[in-house]
Amino acid sequence: MSIRNSVSAEAILDILTAPSTDSQQELQKRKNGIFSFLKPNAKANAFLKGLSNSELFDALESMAIIKKWSRNKQVFRLDNDFVHELLNTEEVFYEKDSWKFLPYQLFYLDIEDCPEYCEMFSCQGIFVYVHNLFEDGKEKVVIRIYRVNQDMFIKDMFELGNVSDQLGFCNLSDTKEEIYLSNGEEKKITSNIRGLMTMVVQILNYLSSVQPDIEENPQTKKTYRKPAPHTEPKNKYSEIQKWDVGVRFGAAFRAWKKEQESTVPKETSGTQHSRHGKVRPHCRKAHWSHFWYGSGENKVRRAKWLSECFVGVRTEEMPAVIHKIETEQKGEVK
Numbered sequence: 150m151s152i153r154n155s156v157s158a159e160a161i162l163d164i165l166t167a168p169s170t171d172s173q174q175e176l177q178k179r180k181n182g183i184f185s186f187l188k189p190n191a192k193a194n195a196f197l198k199g200l201s202n203s204e205l206f207d208a209l210e211s212m213a214i215i216k217k218w219s220r221n222k223q224v225f226r227l228d229n230d231f232v233h234e235l236l237n238t239e240e241v242f243y244e245k246d247s248w249k250f251l252p253y254q255l256f257y258l259d260i261e262d263c264p265e266y267c268e269m270f271s272c273q274g275i276f277v278y279v280h281n282l283f284e285d286g287k288e289k290v291v292i293r294i295y296r297v298n299q300d301m302f303i304k305d306m307f308e309l310g311n312v313s314d315q316l317g318f319c320n321l322s323d324t325k326e327e328i329y330l331s332n333g334e335e336k337k338i339t340s341n342i343r344g345l346m347t348m349v350v351q352i353l354n355y356l357s358s359v360q361p362d363i364e365e366n367p368q369t370k371k372t373y374r375k376p377a378p379h380t381e382p383k384n385k386y387s388e389i390q391k392w393d394v395g396v397r398f399g400a401a402f403r404a405w406k407k408e409q410e411s412t413v414p415k416e417t418s419g420t421q422h423s424r425h426g427k428v429r430p431h432c433r434k435a436h437w438s439h440f441w442y443g444s445g446e447n448k449v450r451r452a453k454w455l456s457e458c459f460v461g462v463r464t465e466e467m468p469a470v471i472h473k474i475e476t477e478q479k480g481e482v483k
Contacts, residue, residue, distance in 0.1 A: 207304050210293075210304065211295055211302050211304060214255070214276060214278055214293065214295060215276070217255055217278075218255050218256070218257065218276060219382045219384065219388075220376070220382055221253070221255075221376075222257075222382075222388050222389040222390065223252075223253045223255075223256040223257070223390055223392070224256065224257045224258075224259050224369075224389060224390065224391040224392065225256055225257070225258055225259065225352075225356065225363075225391075225392050225394050226259040226262065226366060226391055226392065226393050226394065227258060227259065227260055227262065227263055227352070227394050227395065228262065228393065228394060228395035228396060228398070228399035229262050229263045229264075229265075229399070230395070230398060230399045230402040230403065231362075231394065231395020231396075231398045231399045232260075232263055232266065232348070232395065234395075234398055235351050235352075235355060235395070235454070236347065236348060236351060238351065238436060238437065238454070239436075240315070240436065240437050241315070241316045241317070241318075241347055241350060241351065242313070242314065242315050242316060242354070242437065242452075243290070243309055243312075243313065243314055243316055243350070243354075244313050244354075244439065244450060244451065244452055245311055245312055245313045245450075246311065246449065247354070247357050247358075247450075247451060247452060248279050248290060248353055248357050249281075249357075250357040250358075250451065251279060251353065251356055251357045252356060254278065254279050254280060255276070255277070255278045255279075256276075256277055257274055257275070257276050257277075258274060258275040258276075258277060258349075258352065259274050259391070260272070260273065260274060260275065261273050261274065266344075266348065269340070269341045269344055269345075270296060270340055270341065270344070270345045270348075271296065271298070271301075271303075271327070271338040271339070271340045272296035272297055272298050272301075272303070273297065273298045273299070274296075274297050274298075275294055275295065275296050275297070275345075275349070276294070276295040276297065277292065277293070277294055277295075277349060277352075277353070278292075278293040278294075278295075279291070279292055279293075279353065280293075281311065287310065287311075288310075288311040289308050289309060289310055289311060290308065290309045290310075290311050291306065291307075291308050292306065292307045292308075292309070292349065292350075292353075293305075293306050294306070294307070294345070294346075294349060296340075296345075301336070301338075303327060303340075305342065305345065305346075307346060313450075316350060318343050318346050318347060321342050321343040321346055322342055322343065323341055323342075323343050323344070324339050324340070324341060324342075325339070325340055325341075325342045326338070326339050327339075327340060352394075354437070354452055354454075355394070355454055356394075357451075357452075358437075358451065358452045358453050358454055359440065359442070359451050359452070359453040360453065361394070361454070362394065362395055362396060362397045362398065363392050363393065363394050363396075364392070364393055364396055365390070365391070365392055365393070366391035366392060366393050368391070369389055369390055369391040372386060372387050372389075373387060373388075373389065373390045374387045374388070375390075376388055436454075436455055437452050437453070437454055437455070438452070438453050438455050439451065439452050439453070440453060
């Protein structure tokens, strides 16, 4: 393999996902080969020239992830009201092997419709990459998160043991000051890292749960064309497939809100019609339940988010059809 091939996206990802059989010395040797090729060129680049080896590899890692995503551009667009409800669910957990049921291991979370979370996490969207590794004979789950907006790309990484457990993220701060480069200038932002991790975990739990509320976005349903196998992406809009998450709850909530605004008299708009008015649609305590599926050695315990117990919602207010995502081999990007 030539040294140019050794700095390809595949080579970077091989290092990130290296099994425990690869020694640290071997991994470092491969990294050094990458640096020996890139360092001379990096010195001539305004963005890269001031980066340490570690920072340079983080930048390369980000580029490799984008390259991998470009081969299967999957986007999950989050409904704002649904996200609020999901994050109000008290239990935050990880169920062993549950994320192996994710439709895709690498995808983009579109949170532009959630302005509160855009501000909280200092981004407009999040690339999420989940993979499993073995270390010292134990399996762990690695979550790589890449927050993006118009001028920055910030990486976060978290590791969990592949065992069922409650998650509290007590070691993570509510606020974290971060520095990033934009056009060669340092900029500071403040982000809620604990909130970020909580949202990502709950979304991962939801997307891998039984019967999630997801339907293909009407726009990309018309435009999406699945790329032919083993072909390089052409970076066309038609390569993007977008999925709307939480459409049923969001539609019900907004229908209720619109009706309330149209029925409350102007002179009494400051009062609540709780006695005779329509009850706000809500779930009787949204929560996670866990069920066993399969039999024998194939029996697995999977989560299901229960939010179907609506109060004050007519059935015609709900979208009639929820489309399941159809993927090959759990949607892993080839």
